[in-house]
Amino acid sequence: LQIRDAMGDILEQLPLALTKEEDAFSKDLLLLMLKQYGLFLDSFQFACKNFKGNAGQTDIAKTIGFESNDEYNEIMFLREITPTINAFNEMADVVRLYSKKPKTAEQRLANLLSEVLYEDSESV
Numbered sequence: 001l002q003i004r005d006a007m008g009d010i011l012e013q014l015p016l017a018l019t020k021e022e023d024a025f026s027k028d029l030l031l032l033m034l035k036q037y038g039l040f041l042d043s044f045q046f047a048c049k050n051f052k053g054n055a056g057q058t059d060i061a062k063t064i065g066f067e068s069n070d071e072y073n074e075i076m077f078l079r080e081i082t083p084t085i086n087a088f089n090e091m092a093d094v095v096r097l098y099s100k101k102p103k104t105a106e107q108r109l110a111n112l113l114s115e116v117l118y119e120d121s122e123s124v
Contacts, residue, residue, distance in 0.1 A: 021106065025098065028109050032091060035116040040084040047080035087112070 010030070016023050051057075051073040061072030090112060098105040 021102070025102075025106055025109060028113055029091065029095070032109065032113045032116060035113070036084060036087045036091070039087075039116070039119070040081070043080045043084060047077045051077040051080070 016026060018026065054073055055069060057072055057076075058069045061069045064072065066072040066075070090108075094105050094108050094112070097108065
C-alpha cells in the first residue's frame with residue numbers, strides 16, 4: 001500500500017510546472033529508477049537465494065581461496081548487487097551534473113535509459 005500511495009503521490013504532481021526539457025528529464029530519471037529497481041529485484045532475489053546464509057558452497061569457497069564460506073557468500077552477494085549500486089551512483093552523477101551542464105546530463109541520462117531499455121528488449 002505504501003508503494004502504491006507513493007506512486008500515486010508522484011502521479012498527482014503531473015503535469016509538472018517545468019519547461020518541456022526539464023519535464024522530460026525528470027520523467028526519464030523516474031523511468032530509469034524504476035527500470036533499475038526491476039533489475040535490482042532480479043539480482044537481489046538471486047543473491048538472497050544463493051548467497052545469504054548458504055552453507056553449501058564451502059568446497060568452492062576453499063578452492064577459490066576464501067577463508068570461509070561466509071566470506072565467499074558475502075563477496076558473491078555483493079557481486080550480484082554491484083550493478084545496482086553503480087547504476088544509482090551514475091544517476092546521482094547525472095542529477096548533480098544537471099545544474100552545471102543540463103544538455104550533457106540529458107544526454108547521459110538518455111544513454112543510461114537506452115541501455116536499460118535495450119536490456120529489456122533483449123530479454124523478450
